[in-house]
Amino acid sequence: MFDINFGNNSQADTVLIDWLCEGTRKPSVYNNILCVLNTGQVLVYLVRSKKSDYFFSFNGETRNHQPEFISGNSLELTTRMKLGLSDFVAFSSTTSVSCIYHFTPIPMKHLIRAELCADKTLLLIYGMMHHNVPSFCIFQIGSLPKDKFELTMLYSDSILGVSSVSLNPNSLSIFVLPRALPSYVAEIELPFSLPEHYQHRMISKVMMASGHTDKISHISAVPVSEVDFQFITWSDEEIPEIIIWKISENDQYFCWNFKFTIPVFIQNLSIDHSGRFIGLVLMVGFKTVICIWEIVEDGFEQYNFVANKFGELINAKWGSSMTDQCPESYMAIGTNGIIEHVMTTLKFWNQPPIEMTNFTDLNQLTRFYMNKNRELHVIDLADFDRHQGPITISPEKYPPFPLLKAKYSDNYETSTGMHLYRCCNCRMPLIHPLVSRSEDGIFEQCYCSRECQKKHWPIFMAAKQAGFFDAEMEFATHT
Numbered sequence: 001m002f003d004i005n006f007g008n009n010s011q012a013d014t015v016l017i018d019w020l021c022e023g024t025r026k027p028s029v030y031n032n033i034l035c036v037l038n039t040g041q042v043l044v045y046l047v048r049s050k051k052s053d054y055f056f057s058f059n060g061e062t063r064n065h066q067p068e069f070i071s072g073n074s075l076e077l078t079t080r081m082k083l084g085l086s087d088f089v090a091f092s093s094t095t096s097v098s099c100i101y102h103f104t105p106i107p108m109k110h111l112i113r114a115e116l117c118a119d120k121t122l123l124l125i126y127g128m129m130h131h132n133v134p135s136f137c138i139f140q141i142g143s144l145p146k147d148k149f150e151l152t153m154l155y156s157d158s159i160l161g162v163s164s165v166s167l168n169p170n171s172l173s174i175f176v177l178p179r180a181l182p183s184y185v186a187e188i189e190l191p192f193s194l195p196e197h198y199q200h201r202m203i204s205k206v207m208m209a210s211g212h213t214d215k216i217s218h219i220s221a222v223p224v225s226e227v228d229f230q231f232i233t234w235s236d237e238e239i240p241e242i243i244i245w246k247i248s249e250n251d252q253y254f255c256w257n258f259k260f261t262i263p264v265f266i267q268n269l270s271i272d273h274s275g276r277f278i279g280l281v282l283m284v285g286f287k288t289v290i291c292i293w294e295i296v297e298d299g300f301e302q303y304n305f306v307a308n309k310f311g312e313l314i315n316a317k318w319g320s321s322m323t324d325q326c327p328e329s330y331m332a333i334g335t336n337g338i339i340e341h342v343m344t345t346l347k348f349w350n351q352p353p354i355e356m357t358n359f360t361d362l363n364q365l366t367r368f369y370m371n372k373n374r375e376l377h378v379i380d381l382a383d384f385d386r387h388q389g390p391i392t393i394s395p396e397k398y399p400p401f402p403l404l405k406a407k408y409s410d411n412y413e414t415s416t417g418m419h420l421y422r423c424c425n426c427r428m429p430l431i432h433p434l435v436s437r438s439e440d441g442i443f444e445q446c447y448c449s450r451e452c453q454k455k456h457w458p459i460f461m462a463a464k465q466a467g468f469f470d471a472e473m474e475f476a477t478h479t
Contacts, residue, residue, distance in 0.1 A: 012037040013314070014358035014370040016114035020044065020141070020149070032147060033360060033368060033376075036114040036125065042101035044149050045376060047368065101139070101151045104129040106159075117167045118223050122190075123151065124167050124174070126159065134159045138167075138174065138190060155190050166221040166231060175219050175231050182215040184208055185233060185245065203417040209253045211243050212408045220271055227275035238263050242403075244295070253412045258299065259404040268316040272328055279330030279341065281316050288313070289398045290341050292330050299405060304398035305346045311336030320361035331359070346395040352377070424460070425452035438464075 016036040033045040105112050105128060112127035126136040135158050139151040155174070164177045173189045187207040217236040222229060229246040239260050246254045267288075268281040278300075280291040288307045293300035311334040321329040321342060330341040333356055340347040352371065359369035367379040420429040424445045433446035436457050443464055447453040 012039040012041075012357075012372065012374055013109070014038075014374075015112055016116065017358045017360045017368070017370055018116045019360055019362065020116075020120055021143075030147075031362065032149070034116060034123070034141075035370060035376075036123075037374065038105055038109045038112045040103045040105045040128070041099050042103070042123075042125075042151065044098050044100055046096045046147050047376070047378075098148065100149050103137075106134045115165075115167055117171045118169045119171055122154070122167055122171050124165060126165055130156050136162065136165050154192070155188075163217065164219045166219050168221055168230070169223055169225045175221055177216055177219050177233070181208075183211050183213050185211065185216065185219060185231075187247070203419055205414060205416045207247075207412050207414050209245070209247070209255075209412040210410065211245075211255055211257070212406075213241050213243065213257060216243070218266075218269070220269060222271055222275040223273050224275050229275075232269065232271060232278065234266050234269055236266070238265075240264060240266050242266075242269070247412070251411050251414070252409060254407070254409045257404075257406045257408065259406075261402045261404060264401070267313045268332070270317055270330070272318045272330075274328075277328075277330075279316065279318060279332075281313050281332050284398075287398075288334075290330070290332050290339055290346060291398075292341050292343055299403060302400040303341070303343050304400065305341065306396040306398050307332065307334070307339050307346065308396070309336050310334040310339060314355070315358050317358075319359065319367070333357070333359075421446050423448035423452050425456035 014035060015038050016034065018034055020032040020034045030046055030048060033047055035041075035043040035045065037043070103125065108127070112125075114126070115124040116122070117124075121141055123139045123141055124136065125139070128135060128137060130137055135156050137153055138155040140154045142150045142152060144150060157176075161179055162176045163179050166175045168174060168187070173187050176186050176188060178184060178186055185208075189204040189206075191204055211233060213235070215235050215237065216233045219231055219233045221231040229244050231245050233243045233245065235241050239262070241257055241259045243258070244256045248254070262284070265283040266280060267283055268279070270279045271277075272279065276295055278293050278295065280289075280293065282289040282291060288310045289304050290307045290310075291305075292303045294303075310332070314333040314335060316330065316332040318328050319331045321327060321340070326342055329343075332339045332341070335351065335355065337351055338349045338356065340349075354371040354373050354375070356369050356371055356377075359367055361367050369377050369379070371377065420431060421433050422429055423433070425447060428448045430446060430448055434449065434453060435444060435446050436453055437444040438461065443461065445457065445460060447456065
């Protein structure tokens, strides 16, 4: 495990918080939450799955908090009603947290993001340093006894060559946007087995397809496999384009391009868990427009509302609805408040005193969220709705965006290859290398022939001896 002492005043944004699996401890009201911070920590919480009296701080602080015994006319309840949140910082002797991985984030922390696949077996982290190179990495999540977990790196690549990545819901491949081909998408198969040492390695199969557009900036895969398309891409252009992709089994792909006709900036695009709706946060001039679009045969059925006094976008995602009108709603977290889009209207809550950065839902009754102080809070939605409910607003409807539609189909290109080692002397590619090892087994090199081995190995071993470059050098100064 890794150290989780972050310091007293450190703040962080939570780029991912999601349910991992149910706990094995008894009673069965425990669940595991996976949390990725943009400061480089991957945490797993074992929490109770309902509102309880618990508080967790990474500085080891605890305090007694009894929400059930707050009187109806107390100052604390009045303060909470003004804040618009009935949340409780939770404490419990059975709650635990473990840091299962630590990575070095890239300096541009706003670009760091993480994604968990549908079956909770793969974790994608985009924007971490790997071998001193800005990279994205795919980890396999392994379970250990007593509700412990570990991450095993499965695949890594430089983000200098890839601008956006998303996990395929089948957990066998990833969808990427290559920077060298700004209008293309690629599917890369993930390697689940390693070759023997110094044996040739097969390069994973890569599928390439063109979006028939100028530039693609982002990609997001559908969370489920039972829908007619696999992923959605969009651009950061002044007049952006949204593309829906379908990959068939006969080496063909289809894409439906929808281009805006007015200047719009897409701040967020999220696909719901059924694959039937997308949620969007759009900037139109100085207005923030929160949207839910239903994917229909000939385009989208749009439900757009202007979000006044929303502030700057922190995060947006789909979650369990706080009402009975629909099973899921689109939640947008802003610096001034939290907005829930429920198709027919918007609901608004003020931000808590310490800013919420991300959340996850267990069901329509319980919501956990992280704030900038890395504290895990819980909201009991049943109690929340019974006591106060959201702030009443009359949202302004925004007219449907006119979109230009085009459909393309073509054959995608598939390629594969082999990565070969090279002779350490003449650099010739090797299929069956001649391997030399030192007596202690610490150093080894591969060669194409005994001749190259005789030329290179003695020099290589001499350079590895202690003191070979340790002699102190005298520097003379000229006067």
